[in-house]
Amino acid sequence: MDLLLFLKAIIMGIVEGITEFLPISSTGHLILASELMNFWTPEKSAVFVVVIQMGAIAAVIYEYWSRLWGAATGIITGEENGRRLGLGLILxxxxxxxxxxxxxxxxxxxLFNDITVAIGLIVGGLIIWWVEKNPRAINAPEVENISYKQAIYIGLIQVLSLIPGTSRSGATIIGGMMLGLSRKAATEFSFFLGIPVIVGAGLLDGWQSRHVLQGTTDWLVIAVGVIVSFISALILIRVLVAYVAKRDFMIFAWYRIASGLIILLFALTGWKLW
Structure with a gap:
């Protein structure tokens, strides 16, 4: 048993849990962390990066179970807040x-490469900076207040997160704020919106790439990553909700721009970042 491989899986799980719900691109950070540590083979690492996201999304389900259950049952029972949230998430x-x-x-x-990640980080950072400097009037203070039209627009914006470095959380949170959602509502809607996307992508990628994972050790490495990402994501969710209640996202804008420029510099010059 390769103990170093398991240690790397733990580190990757922590990176996933911390970055999944911050507007800084979890996929981009996982790609860079994987290259930094020379984590696993490229094929297995690619599967790992996608599948362990389900650990982070499990933390959302655990933390918001009652509200998510209300959204699911509201579609059937017709309870107004639950129905609006449930149908909004589907749309x-x-x-x-x-x-x-x-x-x-x-x-x-x-697109899974350093240059794409760098460009995505920089562009996303500039957009966050612009949105924070030009705040919109809030028309949806709570996640249950989001209209179907707003939900559809956020869903369209979320498509940009397919590009590594863009950040699914960043696209949906900032997109929501541009449409009049409060930071809290945009953040929580981003949490919930990740459930069908991440679970679906994780199960699909895991099934399609099942031939890549061979033997008990490979699946144990995946399991370790999922468990660690769950724990670290659960902590991050609670911290982030408290953070957005009092502060803006400017620190993440500057972080994205600075890290993107550094990565781009090294990628274009051929210097070794590590």
């Missing part, structure tokens, strides 16, 4: 599911 999920099924493999083959 917002359709665009990325269709685009992911159509272009998902192409994105993995072509």
């Amino acid at each position: 917002a999920s359709i665009p990325i599911i269709l685009m992911g099924l159509t272009f998902g493999q192409w994105v993995k083959d072509v």
Whole structure:
């Protein structure tokens, strides 16, 4: 048993849990962390990066179970807040599911690289900076107040997150704020919206790539990553909700721009970042 491999899986799980719900691109950070540590083979690492996201999304389900259950049952019972949230999540999920099924493999083959991540980080950072400097009037203070029209627009914006470095959380949170959602509502809707997308992508990628994982050790490495990402994501969710109640996202804008420029510099010059 390769103990170093398991240690790397733990680190990757922590990176996933911390970055999944921050507007800084979890996929981009996982790609870079994988290259930094020379984590596993490229094929197994690609599967790992997608599948362990289900650990982070399990933390959302655990933390918000009652509200999610209300959204699911509200569609059937007709309870207003639950129905609006449930149908809104369905409408917002359709665009990325269709685009992911159509272009998902192409994105993995072509765009999973340092330069794409760097550009995505920089552009996303500039957008966050602009939105924070030009705040919109809030018309949806709570996630249950989001209209179907807003949900559809957020779903369309979420499609951009297929590009590594863009950040699914960043696209949906900032997109929501541009449409008049409060930071709290945009953040929580982003949490919920990740459930069908991440679970679907994780199960699909895991099934399609099952031949890549061979033997008990490979599946144990995946399991370790999922468990660690769950624990770290659960902590991050609670911290982030408290953070957005009092502060803006400017720190993440500057972080994205600075890290993107550093990665781009090294990628274009051929210097070794590590």
